[in-house]
Amino acid sequence: MKKSSLLVSLFLLAFSYQVSAQKTDSTTVTSSVATISEPAETPDGAFTINGYVDTYYFYNLNKPESGLNGGRIFDLPHNSFSIGLVQTMITYTNGKSKVVADLTYGPNADLGNFGNYRPTLSSGLTSTAFAIKQAYLSYNITDKLAFTIGQYGTHIGYELIDAPLNFNYSLSYLFGNGPFYHTGAKLDYAASDKVGFMVGVVNGWDMLQDLNRKKSLTAQVHLTPVEGFNVYANWIGGDEYGGNSLFGDIKGSRTNLYDLTGSLEVTDKFKIGLNAAYGSFNSGAATVETGDPYTADANWKGAALYLNFAATDNFGIGLRAERFEDPKGVRYFGPFEGNEFTLTADVKLANGHFNMKPELRIDTSKNAFFETSSGGQKKSQATIGAAFVYTFDYSR
Secondary structure: OHHHHHHHHHHHHHHHHHHHHHHHHHHHHHHHHHHHHOOOOOOOOEEEEEEEEEEEEEEEOOOOOOOEOOOOOOOOEOOEEEEEEEEEEEEEEEOOEEEEEEEEEOHHHHHHOHHHOOOOOOOOOOOHHHHEEEEEEEEEOOOOEEEEEEEEEOOOOOOOOOHHHOOOOOOOHHHHOOOOEEEEEEEEEEOOOOEEEEEEEEOOOOOOOOOOOOOEEEEEEEEOOOOOEEEEEEEEEEOOOOOOOOOOOOOOOEEEEEEEEEEEEOOOOEEEEEEEEEEEEEOOOOOOOOOOHHHOOEEEEEEEEEEEEEOOOOEEEEEEEEEEEEOOOOOOOOOEEEEEEEEEEEEEEHHHOEEEEEEEEEEEEOOOOEEOOOOOEEOEEEEEEEEEEEEEEEEO
C-alpha cells in the first residue's frame, strides 16, 4: 500500500511538472509570436552618450625654463606628453524638453571650469563641481521659442572648449581671454530660417555662483543670409567686480564685450571663418594711472581669420592668423600686443573617430613676452607637435 501511494505521488508530481513546463513553453511561444506580430513600443524619449579623449605633445623651441608655453590657455606643458580633456556628455530628449549633463575631467577641465569652485568650502577640500562643464535643461515653449536654464557654454567667440569641434588644436587669444561658460537663463527665438535672437541673464563670466550679487546680460543676433553663410553678433555686459574673470574689486564698474563671428562655406571643401571682438572695462572710479589696471578704464581687442581646406574626406589643413591687443593687461595674460599664426593638419582614422592633428604655431609680440631657457624673455615663440583626439557616441 505504501509502495502504491509512493508511485501515485511520483506520478502526480511528474504530471504537475510536465503541465508547468508546457505552460512555460506556451507563454514563451506566445510572447515570441506577439513580438513578431506587434512592433515593440517606442520609448517616449531619446537618450545619447557622447564624448572624447584628447592627448597631445608640443615642443617649444624657446625651451622655457618654467616648462610652460606662453600665451596658452590649455596646451601649457613644453616637451611633455600630456592629457587634455576627458568628456562624457549625457543628453535626454523627451518631446519638447531636453536635459544635458556634460561632465569633463583632466587638466583642461580644471582650467576651463575654474569658476565652478565654491568659496564656501575650506581650502583643504575639493569640489565635484569642477567636473561640470555644462548642466542645463531646456524646453521648447513653441516651435520658435526655447527656454534654457543652468550652466551652458558661452555664445561668445568662434572656437569652443571641445577639441573635436575646432580645426586648430591650440586655442586663440580671443578664446582664452573671453568667457568659457555662463550660469543663468536664456531665451532663444527663431524668427525665421534666416534670423534668430537670444537674450539671457547670467551670474557673470565663468561663474557657478554669483560672487557679487550683480547679474550680467547676454544677447545674440544670428543671421543666415544664404545657405552656408552664418553671422553671429554677440554681447555680454554687466558689473563683474569680485568675480573670477580678473575685473578687480571695484563695485560699480562696468564690463562690456562685443563679439562678431562669421563662417562661409565657399565650397564643400573650403571654409572661411572670422572672429573679431572688442572689450571694455570701466572702473566706475577716477581713471588715475596707478599701475593697477583695475583702477582705470581699459580695453582689449582682437581679430582672427580661419582658412580650412579639406583635401580629401580623411585629410585637411587649416590656418589661423590672429592679432590680439591688451595694452593695460586687464585680461589673463597681462600687458600684451601681438600676433599668432597656427597651421594645423587633420588626419581622420577609424571612420572619423580618431583624429591626428600635427600643428605648428608661431607667436610674436610687440615687447619681450615669451620665456626663454635662461628664464629671460624674447619677442617670439614657436611650438611644434601634435594632438590626438578620439570621439565616441551612443544613442538609444
